[in-house]
Structures are given as structure tokens and as C-alpha cells.
Amino acid sequence: MPTADPPVSRASGVELGLRQNAAQFTLLVAVNALVGGVLGQERTVLPLLAERAFGLSAHTAVLTYILAFGLAKAGTNYLAGAWSDRFGRKPVLVAGWLVAVPVPLLLIWAPSWGWIVAANVLLGISQGLTWSTTVIMKIDLVGPARRGLAMGLNEAAGYLAVAGTALATGYLAAAYGLRPAPFLVGVAYVALGLGLSALVVRETRDHARLEARGHTPRADGRQDHLHGELTQRQVFVQTSFREPALSSASQAGLVNNLNDGLAWGLFPVLFAGAGLGIGRIGVLAALYPAVWGLGQLVTGALSDRWGRKPFVVSGMLLQAGALALVAAADTFLVWAGAAVLLGAGTAMVYPTLLAAIGDVAHPAWRARSVGVYRLWRDGGFAAGALLAGVLADLYGIRAAVWVVAGLTAASGVLAAVRMYETHQRTDPAPAG
Template sequence: MTTTAAHPPAIKLGLRANLAQFSLLVAVNALVGAMIGQERTVLPLLADQVFAIGAFTASLTFIVAFGVTKALTNLAAGTLSDRYGRKPVLVAGWLIGLPVPLLLIWAPSWGWVIAANILLGINQGLTWSTTIVMKIDLVGPARRGLAMGLNEAAGYLALAATALATGWLAAEHGLRPVPFYLGIAFAALGLGLSTVFVRETRGHARHEAANHTPRNTGDHDELTGRQIFTLTSFKEKALSAASQAGLVNNLNDGLAWGLYPILFATSGIGVARIGVLVALYPAVWGLGQTLTGWLSDHWGRKWLIAAGMLLQAAGIAVVAAATGFTPWAVAAVLMGAGTALVYPTLLAVIGDVAHPAWRARAVGVYRLWRDLGYAVGAILAGITADLFGLQPAIWIIAAITAASGLVVAVRMYETHPRGQRMPRPAPVQG
């Protein structure tokens, strides 16, 4: 008699074929995003009003700690998920995230906040990286942009909603502890769903690799970690252009996370309205990705990314040039729209170019560079703000962002199969 154990169900790639698991992973990533959202409005204000940290550079140390830790964890997550499977890495990420809201509630000194953000960086690196890889595993090449759009939309819409909610809770009940009660619930729910209901997807990646048709002789299925790092970071034109754009994108996000709430507060805007401004940027970002990921599957990747970086630069320039709730809200919309064009599309580029056998590690390298942007942005913005003031710091970030868009326009080639014919990748050195 035929049994399920003897004949496991055939693996199928595609969004529709894996809709239940895909939808569950979207929900899990929403909880991952919400873990960051608990900090976005409240933590910069805690630095200023509770811990009385005057220097911008010092107050942004929590973002540096988060960014460096998350970046390094992203790099490890790809290797770990290839070696041990996706699900164990996802569950481990949630276990590490459980203490974060408790540390933020009880923190007697700024050192505790930094420690919490180190744990948060590990949590985000393991969980967000893994949900990305698992969705890429499930959907296959045809709907990769849409899959990344839905993944990132869930994470950043949840981030925005939580930033808005914590701003309101802080206005009503104070900066601590009530706003961080949400984080306790998010971590517990994420751990429960990942442990009980999420299924392993590494078999889907193996299935795709077994049926993978190489684009050219440079499409190798077996590379060392060093070779993958070199290709993704420097040598392969599309991968390296995506890596630098990802770094600059999160450099912007570090600026918005660390300095915007302080800038808004110094203009006399109340905590609840600061929460609205802080939430608006990721809300537009999150909503837009449901469209832009799909568009990149039909129009191609390159020019969406280049346009998105330039649109972000325009939004940052408006923040520097204008004052008041309304122009800053317009700037937040511009930044959110630009980031929506960029964020899922960059991940789709990595999925397009990297071989299925080493794609998880390539995603890890890309996310290493992308999330180092948090640290680079916090340090650059903090030092510049301390030396010259908030507005000059913001203008510098706007210029860097525009330059990144030009790099994409010049260096990146179209990677989507419906787009232009891809050039041959740089040869792999042994």
C-alpha cells in the first residue's frame, strides 16, 4: 500500500502551488518588521529625554550596534540555512528576539539599550533573511519580484503600524513601559508560528537547482564562500551594483530612524504627530512594494532601482530644505515611494543572478552590505550633525543617495529574463 512516507508529495514551485506556506511566511515577516517598529518612534526620544544623551553620534550608537550585528548575521544566515535548513535558523532568530522588549523596558542605562539592539540585530538577520530565502525557494523564478514585494510589504507595513501605535501609546502612557508590551506579543507569536506551522523549504531550492538551466558558462553551481562574497560585492556587475544600492538605501533608513524624530521634536511637533511622520515613510514603502515587485517582473529591475534611488534623494532634500508637518509628510511619501521601487527589486536581482545552489549565501552577502548601511548612515549622519548641524547632515545623505542611483544606471544590467540579454558574469577565480 502506498504511504505518504514512502512517496512524499512532489515538490512544485510557484506562488499558487505553495500559497498556504507563502502566506504564513508573509505573516511571520510582518511580525519581524513589527519588532523594529516598536523602536522607531520611541527609542530616539528615550535617548534625548530619558537618558539625556546630547551628542547625535552618541545617541545613534543603538543603530550602529543594530546595523553591524544584523549585517554580520545576514552573512551567517545564508550559510547556516544552506547547511542546517531554513526552519531551524528562523526559530533560532525568534528565540534570540524574545528578550529585546524586556531589556528596553528595564534598561537603567544606555548600555542596556545597545545590548537590546545587538540582540535585535541578530533576530532580524536570522528571521528576515530566512523568510526571504524561503519565499524565493517556494515561488521559483517567474514571480520572484512579486514574492519579494509581498515579503517586504508585510514587514514594513507592520513596522509602520507599530511605529504609529507606539507613538500613540507613548503620548498617552509615557515612553516606557507600555509601548514595548507590543514587542513581547510579537516575539511570542512569531516564535509560535515558526515552530509549529512553518515547513522547511530547502527541498524546493534543491528541486530548482536540479532543473536549473545555466544562462552561460559563468553560471557555476559550486562556489566557495569567498568566491560568492567577491562576486556579490565587487566583480559581478549586477550583484555589486545591487549591494552598493542596498547599503545606501539603508543608510537613508538609519538617518530617518535616528535623526528625523529628533529633528521633528526640535520643531515643536508632539510625540503623537512625530509617530505619524515616522510611520508614513515605511507605510508608503510597504504598500508600494506590493505593486513595484510585480512591476519588476513585467518591466524589468534596473530602471526601477535607479529611479527609486533618485526619488529617495529628492525626499531627503525636502526634509533638509523645508520645515513643518505638511512638507515633511510630503518628503516621507517621496522617500517611501522611492524605497518601494528599490527594496524588493534589489532582492529580485540577487535571485535572478545567483545560482540556486548558492543563492541563500548571495542573499546573505547582499544583506550584509545593505544593513551595514544602518551603521554607516548613523555614524556619518551623527558626526556631520554634531559638527555642522542637522540640515547639513541630511543634505550630505541626499547627495550620496543620488550618486548611488547613477551608479545603478551605469553599472547594472537588466537581470529579469524578460528584459535584455544578460552579459556574461565575471570569471570565477579558483
Template sequence: MVLGLRENAAQFALLVAVNALVGGMVGQQQTVLPLLAEAEFGLTGYTFIFTYVAAFGITKAIANYFAGTFSDRYGRKPVLMIGWLFAIPVPLMLIAAPNWWWVVAANVLLGINQGLTWSTTVVMKIDLVGPTRRGLAMGLNEAAGYGAVAVSSLLAGYLAEHHGLRPAPFLLGLAYAALALVLTGLFIRETRDYAHLEAIGHTPRADGRHDHLHAELTNRQIARHTSLTEPALASASHAGLVNNLNFGLSWGLFPLLFATADLTVAQIGLLFALYPGVWGAGQLITGGLSDRIGRKHLITAGMALQAAALALIAISDGFPGWALGTVLLGIGTAMVYPTLLAVIGDVAHPIWRGRAVGIYRVWRDLGYAVGAILGGIVADLMGLHAAVWAAAIISAAAALLVATRMYETHPPRPHAIDCRETVSIRPDTMSWSSRLPSYRVWRR
């Protein structure tokens, strides 16, 4: 058993493919549902329309917590399989929905699916690659997921324009869920033992900053450090919330804002796809870049760029300005998204990394609900452009928080860890402070 991206390329590639299917489940509905709300259900209040985004965000946040806890306790693969089982009813409910509450209920199930599957694929990739290529691994993971969001948004917009809002766009989701269950059940392997291997060679920071973050922390201590007390973990959690606040607001609001300029459904789909498309592709660069130049400044600059992009979208009223704004928003998000996950991997001990990722993603994905509710209320009271301005101001504040509180977490390049034997670990019977004679660890 060997840690490393190249050494585990086949499993890593399978997990990238599975995470693309996770993103596709979201993309199938993002362009279509706001239009469906107005065209078929006669909804006009922005706050009411955004209920499905809020329901998705809250349930995904809760599912993230359980994904992290259960993956540390029971293993990664069972959590991944259960997450995909929750996906099967989603497209069927959207196709058959007789009223808006069916759509909300479908997004509750989608939130559970996304929380369990996306969190678990993140943890599994971190398990496989070890400490040296964490940023690159997260860039590839998030690029696959959000690239699939963009492609599926385009496909759904095309299908909706040529075949109607239902059922054609949602057949994509049904195909994604079926394929993911086959891949996960037959080809994905358990990765928890890789985290245990990394724990054997875990080396504390030379500056002693993480000495209080030992392997025996309780769930409550992990939650407190990740949410409030540990500067890097807490700053990452708060920046993640604001990042997804922007995404949640855009999910519910951008199609309605773009529709005010009498654009076609296909044009709206293109504009909406630009944001996750640039975001997804950009992470192929920014994830690895954070391994070379560090995390903090990339996150600070990315949040500031998101603020500027939202301001541009707010002052624009046509396709050119909105297109440039969504591209810049995608670049800013690409700078932030994989880097925040890499920060969690840098700081969290391998033994409780899954739980730390889960807590971080609770905060981050609550941003969907906060963005949807905030965007809906401000849009109802002051208009669509004002809601975008509000998100721009909050993003600028997040950039300032990271700049002043987060420290650089990217460690010096450690020795690679190699285990030349097949190992079998029983976490319930071992103490991490004890010596494990079944391991041989080489440092190269």
C-alpha cells in the same frame, strides 16, 4: 512538490505573517528610543544617541551572513527558530534599562534576530515561488515587514503619549516574539528542497553572462562576486547599502529633526510612520511591476527619487514639507527594495542563493551603521539639515552607479517547473552535475 506562488499559497501566507512580526519588532522602538535617550538618559550628542542604530546595523549585517550560510547548510526553519529566540529578551531589556548601554545591548540582540529571521523568510519565499514571480514575492515580503514597521511605530507613538515612554510601547515586541515562535514552531515547513528542485531545471542565460556562476562556487567566490566583481550583484549590494543608509539616518535623526518644530509625540510618530508605511504598501505594486518591466530602470529611478525626497526634507522646517518628503522617500524606497532582492534571485544559482542573499544583506544592512554614524557626525558638526543633505548626495551617486554598471537581470519568462512526486533530497550525498532519477520534471 511544485514551485509557484499559487501552488504554495498557504505556506507563503504564513511566511508573510511571520515577516510582519519581524518588522513589528523594529517598529516598536523606532519612534520611542530617540525620545527616551533625551528624556530619561539626558543624552544630547547625536553621535552618541545613534550608537544603538549602529549596533543594530552591524550585528544585523553579520547575522545576515550566517543566516545565508546556515540556511544553505542546515535548512531554513532551524535558522528561523533560533532567530526568534534572540527576540525574547529585547523588549524586557528596553523596559528595564537603567542606562543607555542596556539599550545598545538590546539592539545587538535585535540585530541578530532581524538578520536571522528576515534573511531566512526572504530565502524561503524565493524557494517557494520559483523564477517567474520573484519580484512579486519580494514585494509581498517587504510590504509585510515594513508595513508592520509603520503600524508598530504608530502604535508605539500612541502608547508612549498616553502611557509614557516605558513600558507600554515595548509590550508590543514581547507579544510579537511569542506569536512568531508559535507560528514558526508549529506551522512553518522547511523549504530548502524547493531550491534543489529549481536547480534541476536551472537554465543558463542565452547570452552566456552567467556561465562563470556555476553551482560549485566556494563561499569566498560567492562573497567576491556579490560584493565586487559581478556587475549586477555588486551594484545591487552597493545600492542596498545606500538605501539602508537613508533608513538608518532617518531612524535616529528624523524624530529629533521633527521635534525641532515643537510637534507632539503622536505627530512625530505619524511622520515617521509615513516613510515605512508608503514604502511597505508601495512594494505591493513595485515588486510585481519589476517582473513585467525589468529591474534596472526601476532601481535607478527609485534611488534618484530618494535623493530628491531627502533634499525636500532638508529644506523644509514644518509638518507639510516633511510629510511630503517622507511620502516621496517611501515611494522611492518601494521602487528599490524588493527589486534589489529580485536581482539577487535572478543572478544567483539556486544552490548558493541563500549565501548570496546573506552577503547582499550584509552590505545592505551595514547601511544602518553607516547612516547612523555619518548622520551623527554631520549633525554634530553642521546640524540636522546638513546630515539629510549628505544622504541626498550619496543617494544621487548611487543612482548614477546603478545606471552605468548594472545590466538588466530579469530573464525571459521560463517554462514553469512541476514535480508531481514527493521527493527526498540528501544534498550531502549528491552531485549537482549528476542525474537524479528520483525527479520527474515537466515543462509547461
């Protein structure tokens, strides 16, 4: 457990608010865009590389890299929250970029599929450390009034970079081959991200301590049992199972990334099987995260005004409908429309779930709660890869998509029944 430090205040130069911390916040948005870009280098190219360079035909075997990525990222998310409290946010962020250094090089030179899987273990560790820490740091900086907007900007930057890089690498692969050209983009991202994080990013832990000093309980008393310091075990139990809003967010996050793991690993194979070329597959692979990324600029801020629960429930149900459309369609235009709907549904859910965690978790243990939530959420990558791969091998890709669509709809219904509204809608401070 982290040791208690002397309280900090505005007199020490630490203030909460988006405007007061605009420079560091903007820098962290840029850093998270680079984090997303490192992930995006794989989305179009790797499923095709599995079949064409390594001769993998079984869908379960192809998806081993997503399984490895999901397990590594989920576990590292959990550790990132605890380590951010213990050692500070910046050291964890820099460590994540250091782990990423060999990833694009392994993807370029891998002589066998096992090397690709190993690269994705490192990628998962890196993404868990870097993405989790940028989330925690932005929540630290802005305080409670603009939390949805902050998460919208953070996730928009990351997933717009995923989309842009997926599109760019698709065109690079079509023009220059599957290796090495697409992964040279990743080399540049890692170098720039490491340099900015080590030399320019500043520590934000004092901002969380300042917020903890002025933290006020909800008027309805719903979260009174969560105030003050909790042990790591208590944080895990509350976030995973016991606290209705935290646990509802955790299950919705898991199912959201379960269907994203399906989209990442099997959609390019489905589209290729229908006769689409690499360029068009790259467009579809980019369209979904592009709408997801852009949409979060709107949905995160709106959840600060309208509340979190409506976006979570509606977003999960919209994703389910979009997945059903993917399963039923067989043309580029219909798949493009489904990708837009899937991106819109994910945009409604993604920043809102993170904001809900920030609403409920006390600042003293919020970083650890974010880590637990992201453990469950990114465990969805592993669950999605395993479930979708097995179902696709047994019954075909379309059957796998139908099953995941049903699970996504069930998740939305569960959130509607169990989750309460977490955001106390008050007028934000003018300076925030």
C-alpha cells in the same frame, strides 16, 4: 560547505510556484510582518527616550543603538545565508525568534543607555536571522517566474508592520509614557512569531534543490561563469565586487539603508526640534515605511514585467530628492510629502534588489548570495548612524541630511552605469 543530497522532484511532493505553495507562503508573510513589528516598536520611541530618559544630547551618542543594530544585523545576515544552506531554513528562523525574546524586556527595564545598546545587538542578530530566512524561504517556494512579486509581498508585510507599530507606539507613548506601554506590543509579537515558526512553518530547502535541477542559463551567456557550486569566498567576491549586477545591487542596498538609518535616528529629533508633538512625530515616522510597505505590493510585481534596473535607478534618485526636501523643509505638511516620496523611492528599490539577486545567483548558492547582499545592505544602518551622527554633531542635522541625499543620488547614477537588466522577461507559467 553543505553536502550534496539526493535530487528531489515533483514526485516527492515538492513543487515550485506561488499558487502551489500558497499556504506556506502566506504563513511566511505573516511571520515577516511580526519580524517587522519587533523592529517598529523602536522607531518613534527610542530617539525620544534617549534624550528624555537618559539625557543624551550628542547625536553620535544617540545613534549608537542604530550602529550596534546595523553591525549585528549585517554580520548575522551573512551567517544566516550560509547556515540556511547547511542546517536548513527553519532552524535558523526559530533561532532568530529565540534571540528576540529578551529584547522588549530589556527596552522596558533598561537602567542605562548601555542596556539599550545591548538590546539592539540582540535585535540585530534576531532580525538578521529571521528576516533573511523568510526572504530565502519565499524565493525557494515561488521559483523564478514570480520572484519580484514574492519579494514585494515579503517586504511589504515587514515594513507595513514597522509603520503600523511605529504609529501605535507613538500614540501609546503619548498616552501612557515612553515606557513600558509601547514595548509591550513587542512582547506579543515575539511570542506569536516564535510559536508560528516553531510549530507551523515548514522547511523549504528542497524547493531550492528542485529549482537547481531545472536551472537554465541566460541566452546571452552573461552569467555562464556563475553556474554550479561556488565556495563561500567566491560567492562573497562575486556578490560584493566582481559580478556587475550583484555588486551594483549590494552598493545600492548599502546606500538605501544608510539613508534609512538617518531617517530612523535623526528625523524624530529634527521634527521635535521644530516643535512637533510625539503624536505628529509618530505619524511622520509611520508614513515613510507605510508608503514603502504598500508600494512594494506594486513595484515588486511590476519588476517581473518591466525589469529590475529601471526601478533601482529611479528609486534611488527619487529617494535623493525626498531627502533634499526633508533638509529644506520646516513644516509638518511638507515633511509628510517628503516622507511619501521617500517611501515611494524605497519601495521601488527594496524588493527589486532582492529579486535581482535571486535572478543572478544560482540556486545552489543563492541563499549565501542573499546573505552577502544583506550584509552590505544592512551595514548601511551602521554606516548611516555613524556618518549622520558625526555630521549632525559637527554641522547640524540638516547638513547631515543634505550629504546623505548626495550619496543616494550618486548611488543611483552608479547603478545606471554599471548594472545590467537581470530579469529575463518571459511570460510566467499560468500555474505559478
